[in-house]
Amino acid sequence: MTRKSSFPPVAADDARLLVLGSLPGDRSLAEARYYAHPQNQFWALMSGVVARDLVALAYDERLVALRDAGVALWDVIGSAHRVGSTDAAILDAQDNAVAELVARLPDLRAIAFNGATALKLGLRQGLGTLGPQIVALPSSSPLHTIGRAAKQPAWDALAPFLAGPR
Template sequence: MTRLQGFPPVALDTAHTLILGSMPGVASLSASEYYAHPRNAFWRLIGELLGFDASLPYEQRLARLTSAGYALWDVLGACRRNGSLDTAIEAESLEVNPIADFLAEHPLIDRVFFNGSTAENLFRRHVMPTLRNRELTCRRLPSTSPAHASLTLAQKTHAWREILR
């Protein structure tokens, strides 16, 4: 099985909030874009919450997100997985991103939101023990993945309002 490699973080020095996913899916890896699957709700709900058109070109969406103080990354930097489901990630293949170093370089970040339970579980298991004397508010939000279909877009957007200051 091929080892999948994730993306670098997207952030400005002024970031106050980090949004963490688990690992990019097949569509995202193919497009080299975070949340590229057309049925993933991430950009639609973020666009609504931050007041921009989710159909903007990718670089403009990233610019809108980061200029509003949000950073975007994944807990995993690499892993082996068949398909896009988090449940298919091979546990022995995990390579965790250096999130503690990233947070040290972005001292204004005081909140971390997880895009789903896998991101939260991986963070709490592999990253939280490496954080020394760092006060963070951490909260799991419903996954924006199309695989998480138990909530409507409106319900997900309502839950994600938590990211607004």
């Protein structure tokens, strides 16, 4: 079984919101891009949060748009064994140093978890005790079968964390 590793964080020093996934899926790993699977709804959901159409942008431009909006992006798992892309198949997970990243982000207002696995593992890492508000989100994964319209209100609730002068 192959050990799979997450990507480096995407984070500017003035980030106000950190969105954490669990571990990139096989399509994302193959393309070396966060949320690369065309059916993953992350970029569409975040478009509502940052009030910009991220789906229409090239990948590098998406990352710049997130940083410009005050959004940081990473995963709670640094590496794990997993067959396929489902969180249920994750074995022998090694944590990313998320608490260290949070400590370097003095303007951070909230940590949002993209899905139940990310939330469970993040809380196990003690991320709920660091100060920023914790937000549980419905997973953007196509495996989380409720539609985007049902997920969007929970994701839109992230926008106030980005509001105000920077």
